[in-house]
Amino acid sequence: MKLIMVLAVAVSIILGCVHRPNIYAPRRTPSAEHQAAKTTAACLGCHDVGKFPHHDRDDDCFSCHKLCKGC
Numbered sequence: 001m002k003l004i005m006v007l008a009v010a011v012s013i014i015l016g017c018v019h020r021p022n023i024y025a026p027r028r029t030p031s032a033e034h035q036a037a038k039t040t041a042a043c044l045g046c047h048d049v050g051k052f053p054h055h056d057r058d059d060d061c062f063s064c065h066k067l068c069k070g071c
């Protein structure tokens, strides 16, 4: 029983780390450009992610950078 608890905690910590970047990803400001951009290719037209740490041109930008609705 104890072993199951330890495993459950370990798994949630590991999953938490994997998903954490999404939480910290800055949201897109609701500018006209950001509302119009619907594809990763559109994002790359303005943002050269090659210079950012932990970024790749094949990334799905939308999975992390949500549009900020309350701004």
Ligand code: HEC
Binding pocket: 025, 026, 027, 028, 029, 031, 033, 034, 037, 038, 039, 040, 042, 043, 044, 045, 046, 047, 061, 062, 065
């Ligand atoms: C027409 C050019 C343009 C396009 C297309 C564009 N952006 Fe931006 N983006 C900007 C500019 C300029 C800023 C800085 C001013 C602002 O925040 O509005 C910015 C800011 C951001 C920020 C905030 C950065 C910070 O430091 O807080 C994020 C995140 C971002 N963009 C992601 C994206 C993603 C993801 C896409 C594709 C859906 C995208 N952008 C498409 C021009 C663009």
Ligand code: HEC
Binding pocket: 021, 022, 024, 025, 026, 040, 043, 044, 047, 049, 052, 053, 054, 055, 056, 057, 058, 059, 060, 061, 062, 063, 064, 065
């Ligand atoms: C796995 C989640 C994730 C994905 C996918 C992702 N980003 Fe980010 N992005 C982040 C995080 C976290 C930060 C803030 C920390 C950092 O700069 O590394 C960030 C920062 C940024 C910034 C601000 C950089 C700065 O120096 O101010 C921009 C612009 C941005 N991302 C654009 C994009 C674009 C365009 C794509 C798609 C090609 C993309 N991101 C894909 C997580 C992600």
